[in-house]
Amino acid sequence: MKNIVKKENATRRRFSGVDFVVLSIGKDTMVTKMLYKLTDFVPFHKHPNEQSGYVISGKYKLKFGGKEYDLKEGDTYSIPADIKHSIEIIEAGEVVDVFSPIRQDYLL
Template sequence: MEHVPNDAVDPTEAVDGVHLSMLAGGERMNVQHFFVEPGSTVPEHSHPHEQAGFIYEGTLTFLVDGEEYHVSAGGSYSIPGDEPHAAENRGDVPVKGLDIFSPPRENPAWQGDD
């Protein structure tokens, strides 16, 4: 079993106002926490990993293939691998949530380990 205590994780500001923390992971998936400040944007990107997530505070607007998807606290989502997507916090409160990636994201560019 892998256990990652809260005080062992330092968030990384991947882009202005978007804070990410890599949490526990296994051979087939890993978990990432995110905190998106009001007015902040995750630029369009893609990755080979499937991504499923859960929002527990605020509302995040996803932009996928010309469509907008508003995911509020208590809502979840999934994004297929290699699908370009972006996200925006258009609200006035931070957005907090969790993402699960499969296969695991190892050394994502935002960690600066590449």
């Protein structure tokens, strides 16, 4: 567990071509900051983790449950576990994501 993580000690990672930073990790949750570039695209996928997010900056098109959602600064979302979803980057920016349980594949 990494309950307190100072900015300078955050762990930078890359997963499926997307850069992100692993922030705090608790017993059941993980906080990450996604660093989306205009050239990034996250195709439809699913994982056993519930995912909730807060858009710090940028513009995105989130798709899940047969619907599309335009997201911008200040917007939030929650995607249930095991639901196929994708995100298209319209404008580069940053998004804070919280996963429960912890995404083990983000720790590698």
